[in-house]
Amino acid sequence: MVTLIKDKETLLRLVLQTSSEALVLLDPAGTILGASLKLTELLNTDWQHLAGKPFTHVAPTELNAARLCPPLPGKRRLTVVDSAGSRIHSLWEFMPWSAGTGSADETLTAAYMKHWYGGPESGRDSFLDEAVHEFLTDSLPLGVMVTDRSGKVVLYNNCQERITGIPADQVLGSTLFSGYASHAPDEIKRKFWQALKEPVDMSLHEFDYTDRQGVTRRFRGRISSLIGPDGVIHGAVQTLEDVSRPAQLQQEIDRTRGFLTRLLETTPNPIFTTDMRGRLTFSNKAADEMLSLHEQTAQGPVTAGDIFLGGEREAGQIIQYLAERQGSVENYETYINCGNNTEVPASLAMSYLYDQDGNPEGVISIVQILARERKLESEIQRNEHYLATFIQNSPDAVIVLDEQARVKTWNQGAANMFSRTREEMVGQTLDGLVPPEEQAIDTSRLGRVEFNSDGKLKHYTTELVNARGERLVVEATSTELSERFNGVSGRLIIFRDVTLRNRLEEILKENLAELSRINEISEALLTSKDLDETLGIILIGVTASQGLGFNRAFLLLIDHEDQVLAGKLAIGPSDASEAGRIWNEIHSRYNTLRELFEAYKQSGLDRDSHVNRVVRNLRFPLNDRDNPLITALLEKKSLNIVNGVSMGVLSPELAEQLSSDTLAVVPIVCEYRSVGLLLADNMINRRPIDEEAVSKLRMFANLASQTIERSRLYHSLEEKIQALNTTYRELKESRDKLVRAERLSALGQLAAHVAHEIRNPLVSIGGFARNLVRELAEDDPAREKIDVIIEETDRLERYLNDTLTYMRHNNPVFRPEDPNRLVHDTFKMMDAELEESRVKIVDQLMPDPPEVELDADQIRQVLLNLFRNALEAMPGGGTLTVRSALEGNAFILSVADTGVGIGEQERDKLFAAFFTTKTTGSGLGLTICSQIIRNHRGVISVDSEHGPGTVFHITLPVNQAAIREAEHEEIADRR
Amino acid sequence: MKKLLIVDDEKNLRMLYKTEFEVEGYLVDTAPDAQKALGMFEHERYDLVILDIKMPGMDGVEALGKFLGRDNKIPVIINSAYDSYKDNFMSWAADSYVIKSADLTELKQKVKEALGESIFEF
Incomplete structure (x- = not known):
């Protein structure tokens, strides 16, 4: 185990020595078993010094609130101290640490110091180290x-x-x-x-x-x-x-610098820089030339004060301006001192130049010499001004839309046209101008206006509404605006208000219809010559629905004899039910005015209709100036009377007569003279009468006046034609007479010549015959033969006398004579003949006749002639009646016989020269009579129709002077 | 015995008038034209002149003036086939104007009137 432990110690030492982390190993009691090299370096101590000490030696309990004994896993902030006692703030992570397969009591804890920082200038800062590392590797x-x-x-x-x-x-x-x-x-x-x-x-x-x-x-x-x-x-x-x-950057910079240098040197604008104290630091070629810098620099350093006319003070002000306006001043106008005591006006753009730290270190000034620029600029400004004025004042709406079809520009014309101000419309679309019910259609229409691929103007007429909702008819043009137009992009739209024009066109159309209507009426009038018929046509025009459409119409004309305005003709229903019936009938039967007129011309108006009875009862004295109708007539003015009774215009009686108190009244004026009135009303349907209707009615009144005038002219024309015909006939007669007279004159001269040539031998023959017979014994058988000679020469001589009397153009010598005595004298002259004739004389002469102015010789000859004719007409006897009578200035003497009479054909030629039915006679007797009577301004006529026999009538004027006067008057009249 | 001068270009009429007026108890001279008549009027005294108008040479109206120029008291009677000279104011100077007729009653009567021997039958 020792080996193991020893091995363990070796292992620990190895780990701690090689670890790049700063850490300590702690036993469960918190005692430091070992520390890494990193940590000992940080705490400026060594392994041996730390081993066996409690962890609180490194992290004293008085500096750290956390319990460190026993050491528990987790993160905690601790303040540790180094060997010199300096504090290091640090973040520790405690975690169980096992070196191998040891027993439970062998369980250790590793405490890592993850991050740290010590006092200032201690050099202990894990964050900085990491940053440095990071910087080295990453940044x-x-x-x-x-x-x-x-x-x-x-x-x-x-x-x-x-x-x-x-x-x-x-x-x-x-x-x-x-x-x-x-x-x-x-x-x-x-x-x-x-x-x-x-x-x-x-x-x-x-x-x-x-x-x-x-x-x-x-x-x-x-x-x-x-x-x-x-x-x-x-x-x-x-x-x-x-x-x-x-x-590359350097190259770029070099190139840019070269470019800038060239730019600065070649630009016509003088450019110079100064430092903050105003000393000239750079000037381009143009600036050198402008400021004559070559001469100035020779006299020492040049400052901004030398450049500006305002000197140092102005230079200082400029620096101040620049400071106030964030280092940039444009359009600074001043005068620049060019040396040689000359100044030029200039506009300057000035800007700070900044150093590396962003502090202003100088000023760059770019000069624009205004002497040259100003003109151009003002021209441009003027043009811009013109354009702006033009756009602003154009009566057309000039609108610029941006690319989103929103209004950018809205001129006064647009504002006026649509009653929407610029402020209202800018930024809006034009949708608000489109009539509500046409939204869908019209938007596309508006679109179509603008979409013209070649960018050309395109006209399009559409309907828009203004802010008041009034409809406008506009002509729209739209143009694509390209970028080059002063940065405006979008669409230029011009609306021209043609509402008025359209309205005028409509009115024109209406008027054309009106004209054609009047034309129809005129045609109907022209084809009618009868005055009453034409007046009827006018009234139909006034009342027909295809005409003026009034309910009723009355025509009143002046009656000059009675001095009244009298109702003449009327048309219209008497009440609503009749109106409905009549209007329906008319509507179903007649489509046009023309048809209506044709029907009227055939059937005429119903003169017994209610309104005609009404109108015939209308008689207004012309001197009644209180009657508005008379006033309108005399003053030739139209009236549009609305509720005339309540308005006090019409008397209730008059309204009662007309059965209406709302009516239009227009005068009918013929040659500046009122001749009557045309009245119209809407008694049935009560439709109001507007001024237009009145003026149309006036037009009809004019038609009426023309018609009346025409009819008058027509009648006078007929009269004139008749007079002309009469004159023509008379002229023809006169011409015939003239021809006859000429023929007679030629014959007469011949006859006179012959007569005189014959007369001398006749006188010799007759004279010697009478001389001879006187010398003969009473019973001489030659006497009878010589008597024949005497008789025959007498006859010839009488014949000559007649002829020569006819030839003679002696004017009668007038003297007042008793006509009865003249007749009796003549009878006396004819005593012998009358005795032979077995004719009974009947005297029916008027007693005590007036003296008649006549030529007694001539008239006696006439009577002689007539009496002889009468005797010759009654060879077997009969009755000769003389009659006389007085009619005004005319004395009429009639001679009647009971003879054979005269045939009709013969009667016509009776008074012609050389006409005779007798075997003997000159044929001049009645011709001479006729001429004598004519010279007396009288008339001779023959009447042979009633029964057998013939009556001659001689009419003579009693007073020649009176008849001459009458003749003169007649001649004057003809002229 | 009264003496008449009758001027007429018609030979037959001169003969008739001479015959008739001599029967009536007048001395009658005749002339075929005015010129000759005026010549005779110079040498002879006449009580009355009967003057035709239409004559060759000087006409009766002109001759009337000449007769009256020599003796303004001499009665002149115009005896013409024409009545047209009645209107000529020169003929008004004549005492009468008688249209020629086979019946010489009127002429004879005018001569008597002019000579103041009126024996009007009516």
């Missing part, structure tokens, strides 16, 4: 590899692992350059082996190494011998750092 940015004397690798840290790419577990334990890094350069190998044999201190090697991944990098290695305190070489250490990265 050191340097590859470290340590070998022992034999070259076997004992330390190989993570960095080395990363650099070489070979895991530590493959390297630890193997011999350097045989099992590991055999490809290393010979120089390294040689040096390493040298370091194991003789002291080598920090031998530096740089080499390129290609790792297993084929990546070549540059390394810098340092090799040193590890010489213990005993002066013996215990091994070698090699450090390795990857210098390929820093080399």
Whole structure:
């Protein structure tokens, strides 16, 4: 057992000596059996000194509350003291420890000191040691590899692992350059082996190494011998750092520096730096030129105070600004002193330059000479301003959406159009503008507006609503906005409000329909010439549903004779039931106004209808100025009377007559003169009459006036045509007369000539015949023959006289004469002839006739002619009746016979020259009569129709002056 | 015994008038034109002139003026186939205007009237 114990002691000592842990072995009574080398080093004591002492010698009970005797397994914090009495705070772990198969009393406890730390500067700190180790192996940015004397690798840290790419577990334990890094350069190998044999201190090697991944990098290695305190070489250490990265960085830095230098030298902006005291530390070429630095530096160091016009004070202010604004000032405008007493305006951007510690050590200033820049800038600003103004003031809604279709820009036009402010809309989608019921459809529509693959504008008309819920018709265009547009990305949408335009278009359409309606009515009017019919058409137009759709219409016209406004015509039902019946009938039978008019023209209006009876009873005196209808008529103004009785506009009597007190009244104006009124109301359905309806009614009134005017013109035209026809007929007659007169004149001249040529021989023949017969005896048989000569020459001479009298155009010489005496004188002249004729004279002349202005010779000749004709018409005897009568200024003398009469055909030619039914006679007798009577402004006519016999009527004016006056008036009238 | 000057271009009529008025108890000279008549009027005293109008050379109206120019008291009776000269105001200077007729009653009566020997039958 001793052996065993001895062996046990040896074993313990071996364990404790070799353990890298700090531990003690305790018996159950807490006595220290032994301590590891690590622990004795930590407590600055030795094995022998500790063995046999209680554990409380190391961890005194006055410093530790925990019971340590007997030692129980577990972790506990203890304060231990070293040989010098310094305290070390530590964490211990107690655990049962068995060296082998010993008895129960042989049970020991091992107490490990896991972590510790002593007083300051004691160097005892397990945490620090661990950190150092950890740093060495894990965090050191340097590859470290340590070998022992034999070259076997004992330390190989993570960095080395990363650099070489070979895991530590493959390297630890193997011999350097045989099992590991055999490809290393010979120089390294040689040096390493040298370091194991003789002291080598920090031998530096740089080499390129290609790792297993084929990546070549540059390394810098340092090799040193590890010489213990005993002066013996215990091994070698090699450090390795990857210098390929820093080399690249350096190149990069060099290149960047070159770039920056070139940049600084070539930029047109002057750039300079100063230190915190304002001394110029750097200036680029542009700055040198601007500041004329070559001359200034010659006069000594240049400061910021020299550069700025404000001198040192301004320089100090700038430093202050920079401090206030976190070391950066932009758009600092000032004047820069360029030397030679010249200054230029400049805008400066200034920024701190920081040292390695982040403290400002200087200022860099970048100068923009405004003399050159300002113009450009102001132009850009102006353009931007224009654009902004344009967008802001555009009546169109200009909206920019971001990529999520949310509003970014919302101009005033948009605000006005949708009654939504910019603040309300920014960040919102346009969904709120879409009419509620069209949500689904319209969103896609809005989408379609914008989606135009080529990015071009696309018009699209849609409906949107504003904040008040009013519908807007808008024309939308949408454009994709690209990044280059000033960083705005999204979509530009322009809405143009075309609501009004659409409304106008609708109104236009309505008006077109209106026009076509009026056109239909006009057509109907034009095809009708009858005034009453056309007025009926207008009333139908007013009342038809396809027309103005009033319930009832009344037409009143001025009656100038009675000085009243009188109802003329009306249309409309008398009550609701009749209205329903009539309207249904009309609705089912007639589709268009045209059909309605055609039907009306055939059947006419029902003039006995209730409303027509009503309208015929309407008679308003024109001087009744209190009657609003008369006022409207005279002042030519329209009225829209609503509840006229209660409003005091209509008298209850008038409303009663019209059976309505809500009606529209428009005047019918013909050539600036009111001729009547058109009244319309909605008595049945009580529909309100708006101003538009009144103005349409006025239009119908105009149609009515045109119709009335047209009808008036038509009538006057007919009259004129008649007058023209009469004139034409008269003209034709006159022309015939003229022709006849011309013919007669030519004949007459010939006849006169012949007559005179004949007269002289006749006078000789007749004269000598009479001379001869006087010389003959009473019973001379030659006497009878000479009488024949005398008779025949007498006849010829009479014939000549008649002819020549006809030729003579003597104007009558008027003198007042007693017509009765003239007749009696003529009879007296014809005594011999009358006695022979067996004709009875009947005198029915009016007693005491007025004196008639006439040429007695001429009229006597007429009477002579008529009496002779009468006698000749009654060769077997008969009755000759003379009659006279007075009618106003006309004295009528009639000569009637009971003879053979005159045929109708002959009667027409009776007064023509050279016409005769007799075997003897000139054929000029009645022609001369007719001419004489005409010269007396009288008339001669023949009446031979009633029974046998002929009656001649001579009508003479009693007073020539009166008839002449009348003629003049007539002529004047014709003109 | 009264002496008449009858001017007419018709030879037969001169003969008739001469015969008829001589029967009536007048001295009758005749002339075939106005010129000759005026010549005769220079050398002879006449109580009355009967003047045709339509004559070759000087017409009766002109001759009337000349006769009256020589003796404004001399009665002149125009005896014409035409009645158209009635309107000529020169013929108003004549005492009468008688249209030629085979029945010389009117002419004879006018001559008597003009010579103040009216023996109006009516």
